[in-house]
Amino acid sequence: MSFPAMLERLETGLAWVNDRVIVVFKWLAIALLAIMLIIVDIAVFMRYVMNDALAWSEEIAKFVMVWLTFFVAPIGLRMGAHVGIEVILGQLRGRIRQFLIMMIFAGIIALMVVFVKEGAFMTWNARIQRASTIDISIFYVYICMPIGSFVVAMIALEYMVNALRGVIDPANAKPTLTQQDAVRAE
Numbered sequence: 001m002s003f004p005a006m007l008e009r010l011e012t013g014l015a016w017v018n019d020r021v022i023v024v025f026k027w028l029a030i031a032l033l034a035i036m037l038i039i040v041d042i043a044v045f046m047r048y049v050m051n052d053a054l055a056w057s058e059e060i061a062k063f064v065m066v067w068l069t070f071f072v073a074p075i076g077l078r079m080g081a082h083v084g085i086e087v088i089l090g091q092l093r094g095r096i097r098q099f100l101i102m103m104i105f106a107g108i109i110a111l112m113v114v115f116v117k118e119g120a121f122m123t124w125n126a127r128i129q130r131a132s133t134i135d136i137s138i139f140y141v142y143i144c145m146p147i148g149s150f151v152v153a154m155i156a157l158e159y160m161v162n163a164l165r166g167v168i169d170p171a172n173a174k175p176t177l178t179q180q181d182a183v184r185a186e
Contacts, residue, residue: 007165014158021151022078029071036064056133063131063141070148077108077155098166105160112153119145 001009043057076082089100123146127139162174 004165004168007161007168011158011161011165014154014161018078018151018155018158021154022075025071025075025151029068029075032064032068032071036061036068039064059131059133066141067144070144073148074151074155077152094170095167098163098170102160102163102167105156105163108156109153109160112149112156115149116146116153119149 039057039061043054043061046057047053089097092100119142123139123142126142127137129138130136131138131141
């Protein structure tokens, strides 16, 4: 099997896994957003209508927001929704463009490896800490960081493999989402 064919199989496998993980993350994000909305609505009602504030509502809403952040980051990367500066990238074509894209995703992977490693360390060390208003370990709050960062790294790996295929053969690479958006805008 040739190297480009192996890269294509790797990219296809990563895409298959990432597609399924993103579906799960989307549903979790919807559920987390609904939970946060319900908690905040109940807290506002209790504070301003019943004149009896809930002690735990703000802390749980913050925890849910942290989870939401790390669960929507991979979704944003997959959809090409993160902020990008394309001044240089937009001027490049062919192998040079694909190489730069590959290096960008390699940088994202390197950063996510640090997030996974340090997030796991921080999560493990936080297992003995307890939340102040509810009796749960902070471990359950922090565990979303290594999980979400790992999924971002997997999506970046898929895109990096695609860019590497583009370095080898620019006609063979699938366009990135930003490239597709640019084509639709023209």
